Amino acid sequence: MNDNDKQNGPDNNGGNPWMKSLLIWVGILVSLAIFVQLFNGPSTQTQGQVIPYSTFLNRVDEGSVREVNIATNTITGIQTNDEKFRTNALNDPNLIERLRAKNVVMNARPEEGPNIWMAILVQSLPFLLFLGIAFFVLRQMQKGGGGGGAMGFGKSRARMLTQKEGKVTFDDVAGIDEARAELTEIVDFLKDPTKFARLGGKIPKGALLVGSPGTGKTLLARAIAGEAGVPFFTISGSDFVEMFVGVGASRVRDMFEQAKKSAPCIVFIDEIDAVGRHRGAGLGNGNDEREQTLNQLLVEMDGFEANEGIIIVAATNRPDVLDPALLRPGRFDRQVVVPRPDIEGRIKILQVHMKKVPLAPDVDARVIARGTPGFSGADLANLVNEAALMAARKGKRLVANSEFEEAKDKVMMGAERRSMVMTDDEKRMTAYHEAGHAIVSLHEPASDPIHKATIIPRGRALGMVMRLPERDSYSYHRDKMYANLSVAMGGRIAEEIIFGYDKVSSGASGDIQQATSLARDMVTRWGMSDAVGPVEYAEPQGESFLGYSSSAPARMSNKTAELIDSEIKRIVEGGLERARQLLTEHVDQLHTLAGALLEYETLSGDEIKRLIAGEDIGRDEGTPSTPLAAAGTSIPKTRRPRGPFGSPTPQGA
Template sequence: MTNPNSSEKQTPPANQQPEIPKQYSFLWLSAAIFLVFMWLQDSSTPKLQELAYSEFKTAVTNDQVSEVTLKEDHITGLLRNQGLVSSNTDNASQSSSPGFSTTRPPMDDPELLTLLEAHDVTIRARSAGLEWWQELIRGFLPWILILALMYWFWGSAQKRMAQGGGMFDYGRSKARRSVKETSTTTLDDVAGIESAKREVAEIIDFLKSPDKYRALGASMPKGILLVGPPGTGKTLLARAIAGEADVPFFSISASEFIEMFVGVGASRVRDLFASARKEAPALIFIDELDAIGRSRGAGFGGGHDEREQTLNQILTEMDGFESHENILVLAATNRPDVLDSALLRPGRFDRKVTLDLPHRNARDAILAVHVRKVPLAADVDLDQLAARTIGFSGADLKNLVNEAALTAARENLSEVTDHCFELARDRIVLGEKRDAQLSQEERKIVAHHESGHAIMAYYMPKADPLTRLTIIPHGMAMGVTEQTPKEDRYNYSESYLRDRIKVMLGGRSAEKIIYGEVTTGAQNDLKEATKLVRKMIGQWGMSEKIGPMGLSIGDEHVFLGREMGSQREFSDKMAELIDAEIQSELMALEKATIDFLTDHRSQLEALAKAALEKENLSAEDIENVLHEEAARKTA
C-alpha cells in the first residue's frame, strides 16, 4: 500500500515538462538583459589603433600626432587628420581611426617629453588608476543594483498576485478583519447603554447558535443601525462586538470606499461582502455611514457620481443575503436624518439602536469603567462627579478622567484627587485659562457683565442653579458665569426657556445700566438667545401670533444638499411675521431683564466689586454678597 505522506519524489509523466521556478526564469531574463547592455556598451566604445612604440615615435617625428595622454607605461593619443600605416600584420591596412594606443618600454625614455614638445604635441597626464578588481566592481555594481531592484519589484508583484490583488488593486476592500483573540474590548467595557447591549447580545447569540432561533421560525436581521450624537459609544460598542463574537469581524469607515477612480467604491463594496460570505457567519461594521449613505439626488453629481454608485452597490449586496449566510451589517451614524430611505427600510437595516447622552446613573457607570486603572483619592465621589457632568458624553467622561490623571501627574501626586477632577472639568467646560492682560476698565466691564448673568441666574425661578462666577479669561470668553442643572432635562417648558434667555441677556443689560452703552462681549449671548427664540416661535409653537405651527427654520443641522434642493415651507409674508415676532420677543425679554437689574442695581454693583477683588466666586460666595447687600439696603 502506498503511503500518502511519503516524501519520495514523484516522476512526472513523459509528456509533461518539469515546471521552471519563476525565480529562475527571472534570473535568465536578468542575465540576458545584462549581456545585451554589456554588448551595447562595448559596441559604443571607440576602437583605438594599436601602435608599436617605435611607430609612435616615428609618427611624432612626422608631425602626425596632435595629442597624447600619459598614464604610467600606457600612452594613448589622437592623430592628426591623416591615417597611419602600421608595420603590424593585423594593422597593415590603411586605418582611418584618429585614436591610437601604445605601451612604453620598461626603461625610461628621457627624450620622449623633449620630442613631444619639439613637435607641438599636447601632453596630458593621468594618475594611476584603480586596481583591476576595483575597476570590475565599478563596472558591475550599477548593473547589480539595477537587477536587484528589478528582482524586488518582480517578487512584490508575484506576492500581490498570489494574494489576489495585483499592482492596481484599488478595487480591493480596505476593511480590517479582527477575531475574538485579537480584540481586548468586550461588552463589560461598555457602560451606560444597557438597552443597546441587550440588542447586540441577542445578535451575538444568534450568530453563535442560529439553530435555536430558526427552530422558532426567526431569521436574523440583515442590518443594525447605531444612531446617536458623537461620543456616545457607537464605535466602542462595535469593538465590543468584535471582542465578544466568535466570528470574523470586518470593520471599515464609509469614507474608505471612495477613491479618486470612478467605480472603485462599488468594487470595494463587492470585495468586502464577498470576503464576508466566504467566512460566514460574519459581522461587517461600517462607521460614519452618512459619508456614502446620504439621500440620492441631493448632491451636485446627479445620479451617476461615485458616492451614489457605492450606495447602490451596498443596497444590492444587502438584498443578496440569503437566510443561511448569517451575515450581519452594523453601521454607525450621527446623522440619520440625511440617510437614504432605501437604507432604512425593512430588509436592509431592520433595527435602529439609539444611543443618547448618558443620564446620571449611566455617567456613574461609565466613570467606574474609565477609573479602573486610575488610583483615586478618598475624597473622590463618582456619584457627585456624575451629577456635575450633565451633558457629558461617554467620550467626554473618558477625556475628563484622562485630564484629571494628567493634572495629578503635573502636580506630582500619587493619587487623583477631587480637585484634579474639578480642574479637568473646568478645562473641558470653560477652556484653558488665558494670560490676557486686561486693563482695569476692561476688568470692570467684565465684572459687571458677569454679575448681570449671575443675578438673573440666581433670582429667575426656572433658571438652572448658579455654580460660580469668574472674571478670569477662559478659552475665548473674557469671563464665565456657570450654571449646573439639578437633573437631566429631556423636555423644556416655555417659562424655563424664557428665564434662560433672560440669563443670557443679563450681561448686556448690566452694561446698559452701568455704562449707558453695550460692548462686543455679548456677541455669543445674542447669538444663542436669537437661536433659542427662533426655535420657540418657528418650531415649538410658543407664539400667539404664529400659532401652533412647526416650521423648519434656522436648523443649523440641515444637510447642505437637502437644504439647497428643498423649497421653503412658508410664504414671504410668514417669514416677515416670524422675523418681527422674534425681534419683538427679544426686545420684550431684554426690557424685563433691564427692569429687574435696575431694581437690584446695588446688588449688581456689590457683586461686581466682589468679583474684582476675588476674581473667582463660588455659589456660596455669590449668595452671601447678595444677602448682605439686601440686608444693608433694607436696614
Template sequence: MSEPEKRKSRTPLKGPTPDKFQPRVLLIWMVIFAAIVALWFMNPANTANVREMSVTEVLQAAGQGTISNGVIKSDGSGGKDWTVITGKLRGEDGNLVDFRAAGRVPDASFRELQETGAFKERPAGNVWQQVIIGLLPFVIIIGLLYFLFVRQIRMAGRGALNFGKSRAKMLTRDRDRITFSDVAGCDEAKEEVHEIVDFLKDPKKFQKVGGRIPKGILMVGPPGTGKTLLAKAIAGEADVPFFTISGSDFVEMFVGVGASRVRDMFEQGRKNAPCLIFIDEIDAVGRQRGAGLGGGNDEREQTLNSLLVEMDGFDTTEGVIIIAATNRPDVLDNALLRPGRFDRQVYIDLPDLVGREQILRVHARKLPLSEDVDLAVVARGTPGLSGAELANLLNEGALMAARRNKKKIDMLDIEEAREKVQFGRERRRIMDDEDKKIVAYHEAGHALVQAAVDDGQLPVHKVTIIPRGGSLGSTMFIPKKDMLNYGKRRLLNNLAGLMGGRAAEEVAIGDITSGASGDIKQATKIARHMVCDWGMSPLGPVALGENQETLFLGREISRSQNYSESTAVKIDAEIHRIVDEQYDRARKILQEKRAALDYLASALLEHETLDGHHVVEILEFGEIRTPVTKKTPPPLEPAKARAPRDDASKKPKEVPPSAEPSGAPA
C-alpha cells in the same frame, strides 16, 4: 483541531514586509555581483590596454625572451587549428604589457613555443562554457528587471495589481480585547447588538421559532457616543471572524475600484462565514444617489450599487452580517436603509445622569483616584457630554495631577479639568480697572437675574471674572437633572438670565459694550425657536422653521420659504417682543436689587471667583456670610517673570471677546 480553534488561529493575509525579505534580497544581489565579476575575468577581450600581435611577432619575442606568463589556448571560433596566445610582454622601458595573438600555429612553431618554457597550454573550452558566457549578460539583465519592477509591484499593498482588493482587516482576539463590560451608558443599544452575538453562538435558539438573523445593523448617534467602541465589544464577544473597514477605503480616483473592493470584501466574508463586517463612517460611501450636480459621483454610486446588491440581491448567502456606524443617517440612501439590508437601526444617544456615572466608573478603573472624588457629583455637573468627552475629562484630570507631582487624582483636579473642558482654560489676561469693572458688573447681572428667576432646576454654580476660552468672564450653571423638555416659563427665565449682563451694564455703568454679543445671539436663537418651531407665541402652533438646518446638496438645491412676507414680518416682530420683554424684566430686577448688584460686583473685583451659594447669600441677606475660600491648586509650571510694561500704549489693540456666560443654558 476544532472549528472554533481554527477560527481563532486565522490571521489576516498580509503582503510580505521589507524587513522579512531583506536578507534574501541581499543574498540575490551578492550572487548577481559575483556573476558579473566572474564574467568580466572569464572574457579576456574585456581586459583594457591589450596589445594585439601576430603569431610571427610572438615567436620572435619568445626567441628574445621578453614574454612571461604566456598561455596557449585552442579555440574553435576561427576554425580548425585556431589558437589564441595571451601573456605578458616586456617592453623597451621594462614594463609588462598584456598581449594577445590569434591565428593558426603550425606544428613546428607550436613546438618552438613550448620549448621556450614561457608558455603553458590550456585545454580548449567546451560548447556549454561558451553558451553560458554568451547568455549570462542577458540573464543578469532579465533578473534586474524582475527584481526592480515586477517584484516591487507584487509587494506593494497599493500597487496597480491590488487596486481592486479589499482593505478590510481581520481583528485578532488576543490584542486589546474589549467586551461589553467596557461599554457603559447605552444599555438599550447593548441589548440590541447582544442578540447578534447570542444568535452566532446559539442559532438554534432563534431558529426554533422561525427567527432569522438580521443582515445588517446600523448604529446611529452623535459623535463620541461609543458606536465604534460598541463594535469593538461585539468583536471581543463574538466567536466568529470580525473584519473592519472604513467607508473612505472604498473611495478611489479610479473608476470601478470601489465596487471591486466591495465584491472582494464580501467574498472574503463568505469564505469565513459566519462572520461580522464593520463599516465605520458608512456615509462616505452610502450617500443618497443623484446628489451630484455633475458626473463626478459616478464612482461612488457604482460602489453603493455594488454594496446594495451584495447585501440583498439575487446571489446572496447567509452568514455575513454587516454592522455600520454613522452620525449622518439623513444623507444615507433610502435603499440602504430598508429591511433586508439594514434590518435594525440602533440609536446611541448622549448618556443620561446614570449613564455618565457608569462611563466615568469604567474609565476610572485604571486611575488612582483620591477618596474625596465623587463620580456621581462629576456626572451631575457634566450634562450633555458624550462618552469620549467624559474620558477626556478624566484624562485631563490625570494630566493635571501628574504635572503637580501628585500620586492620586483628587476632586480639585477633576473640577478644574471639568471647567477646562466645558468652559476653557483660565487665561490671566492683563485688564485695567475699567475693563475689570465692566466684566464684574456684567457677570454679576447674569448671576443675580438667574438666581432671582430660577425655579430650582438651574442654580448658579460659579461666577468668575477670570477669562476662560473666548470670554472675559463666566457665569456657570449646573442643572439639578437632565433637561429633556423646556417649558415656556423656563425658556423665558433663561432669556432673562441671558440679558442680565447687558441690563447690568446699562443700569450700573450707564453704557453698553460689545461683551454681550454672544448673549444676544443665543437669546435670539431661543426666541426664534419659540416662535417658529415650538408654537410659543400668539402666531399659534404652526411650524414656520422648515429648511433652517444645514442644506444637504442634492436633496434640496434651493431653500423654499413656506410662509408669506407678511408672516415673516410678524415672526420678526414676535422675536423682538419676546427678547425686549425679557430684557426689560432683567433690567427691572437689577434696579430693584441695585445694592446687591453693587455688592456682588465689588466682591468679584476682590475675590475674582465666587461660588453659587455666595450669590444666594447676597440676594437674601445683602452680604456674604460664608467665608470665601480660594481653592488655588499648585502651579502647573514654574511662573515666569514678565517684563514690566513701560508704556500702556504697547498693549495690543484688539476687540475683547464676548463676555457671555459660558455655562448659559442652550
C-alpha cells in the same frame, strides 16, 4: 498605536514585505556578481604579472626565463624563480632562436576563445536586471494589503480583527444599556442560532447604530467583536469611495466574497453615510461612482443571492441623509439608537474610566456626573484624562476632586488665559457684566442654579457665568426660556446701569446672539408666539436634494416674515426689560457680587448665595486665587466676546 495597528501592522506577516522582497533581489544580484567573478577571476589570476614585451626579451637574454607558452596573441611563462608572467605576443621571427639559445622550454597552445555561456550571461544581465525590477514592482503593486496597491483598486480594504490584544467586551461598555442589549442578542444568535431558529426566528441581516459623535458606537462594535468569537471585518464608508467609476462597487463585491469565506462573521462599516446618502442628489462622475457603490451594497445585503451568516453592523451620526432603501428591514433590520447617557449612565461610564486612575478618597463619581449634563462617553473619558494630567503636572500621586473640578471647567468653559493683560477698567466692567448675569439668574425662579462665576478669561471669553441643571431634562418649558432670555440680557443691563448708556460695550454680542436664536426657535419652531400661532416656519433641518426636502417649512409671505421678526424682537426686548427690573431692584447685590469677583476672581454657586445672604464665604480676606496680569495694555472693546450665559441646551429642545 491602537489595537487595530497592532493586529494589522507589518509584524502580522512576519516583517515588512517590501523589505523581504528587496533583500531577495539584492541576494540574487550578489549571486550573479559572484558567478561572474568565478568565471573571470581564475583565468586572469593564474597567468601572473603582465610585463612589456621588451622586458620579456631582456629576461630571456639574461637566462631568467625557464618555460613559455606561446599562443596566437599572448605569451605566458615561468621564470627561474617560479614567478609567472604574461605579455602580448608580437610578430618576432627571432624569438624562437633566442629561446633555443637559452634552453627555454617552449609550449605552443591555441588562443582561448571567449566562453559562450559567459558571453550570453554578460549580454543578458541588463535584461535580467530590468525584468527583475519590473517583477518586483508589479508584485508590490498587486499586494497592497487589502487593495492598497495600484493594481488592486477593486480589492476590499476591510481588515479582520483578531482581538488578541486590547480585547473589548460588553463589560467595558456602560451607560447605554438598551443599545447593548440589542446587540447582545445578535451575539447570542451567532453563538447559538438553534435557540432562535427552533421558533422560526431568522438571524438579523444588519444593525444600524445611530447616535451623536462620541456616544460609543465604535466601542459597541469592538465589543461585539470581543464577545461574538467569530471573524470581525471592519471598514470605513470612505474606503469605498474612489474617483474611478466602478471601483467602489468592486470593493463591495470583494468584501462580501471575503466575508462569505469566513461566515458566520460580522462586517462593521463605520461612517456609512459617506457611501449611503440619498441617490439622485446631484450630477457628475463622483456622484455616479457613489451611487453605483450604494447599489452594489444594497444588492449584496439583500438581493437574489442570500448572504447567510453575514451580519452588517454600521454606524452613523447622520441618519437623515441615508437612502431609504438602505434602512428598510431585510438590510438593516434594527436601528439601534445610542443616545447621550443620563446621570446613571454617566456614573457607570466614569467608573469604567476611573478604574485606570488612582483616586483620592474625596472623589465621588455621582457628584461629577451630576455636574456634567449632556456629556457623551468620549467627553467623560476626556474629563478623566484631563484630571489625571493635571494631577501629574502638580506632582501628585492621587487624582483628587479638585483636579476633576478644574478639568470640568477646562472642558466646559475653556482653558484659563491668565497671561492676558487687562486694564483695571476692563476688569471692573467684566466683573459687573458677569455679576449682572448672576444676579438675574438668582432671582429668576425657573433659572438653573449657578455653578460658577469667574472673570478669569477662558477660551474666547473674558468672563463667564456657568449654570448647571439639577437633573437631566428632556424638554424645554416656556418659563425657563423666558428666564434664560432675561439672564442673557443681565450683563448688558448691568453695564448700562453702572457705566451709563454711552459706555455699554460689545461684550454682550454672544449673549445677544444666543437670546435671538432662542427667541427665533420659540416663534418659528415651538409655536410659543400667540401672534404667529403653532405653525413651523423654521429652516429645514434635513438635507435637501433636487429641490425637495422632507422637512421643508411652510411657505411664508412677506407679511408673515415681518410678523415673525417683530415677535422675535418683542420676546428679546421682554427679556431685556425683565433683567432691567431685577437689577434695578437689587443693585446693591450687584455691587456686592462685582466687588467679590474683583477680589476673588472666581466664585462658586454656593459662595455667591452666601455672599448675597450677607454670610461669610469662607475665604481669607484680600487674597485672590491667582491675580490677573498687571494693568497696562487695554483690550479693544470690539473684540470682547463673552458667554455662554446659561446652561447647556437640554436634549430635545
